[in-house]
Amino acid sequence: MHAVSDLATVTYCSRQLYYRRDDERELPESVKKRRELAFEYEQLLEADDATLAARPIERTPEAYRGNLRRAKDRLDSWDELADPTHRDVLLSGRECRGIAQKVLEKPLAPSYVSPGSPPKEGVWEPQSVRAVALAKALSWEREQLIERAFVEYPAYGVIREISLTTRRKADYRRAIREIEGMDGPPARLTNSAKCDSCAYRKRCGTRTRSLRSLLGL
16 A cells, blocks of 8 residues: 555655655654644634744735635635544555545545645646545545545645546556556656755755756856
8 A cells, every 4th residue: 555645756756755765754843833824724814914924824914814815715615624623634545545634524525735835726746646645545435436635735825626637537546656666766857956955866866957057058
């Protein structure tokens, strides 16, 4: 059975997963503090500027409250997202297992709380794969069809609802195949911005080139 986090990592960079498998990493305190925001939406909506400025948010207090208000107005599931009955639930499916930070009941759906930043639209592909994996695990446990999931970016006050489309399911299956077929280090990436902040860059040996060298200057 595969870890949901492994599916997200192999989607982002299969070589990173290869090195991470032997590295037990403690969840950083900064990640924990950002995720705590996802359980305080109603309080944060009413918080003053000074209170918000003291929290790990990545928008101005005014912009942050605006993002939360738009989410509240747009999402039918706001009440459960703001005050979920089920928190940090370990889900075990037929192929994978992992923790959903929230499990909603009406309708049934998992939510993954990301400590990072959202794209302009939708969600990042690794997070899409993770959300699909959690939805499939929840579906397996409850024996119910699940066709949607949530990805939250609480440091930005952004919540994205996604449908389990054919393309998203295909990305999930591709991640499963890549993990199951991994029997050695995958090929290195070339000139990828992903490598700049990777904790395994030195061990991996991937080299990145500057814009100047790419232009032959």
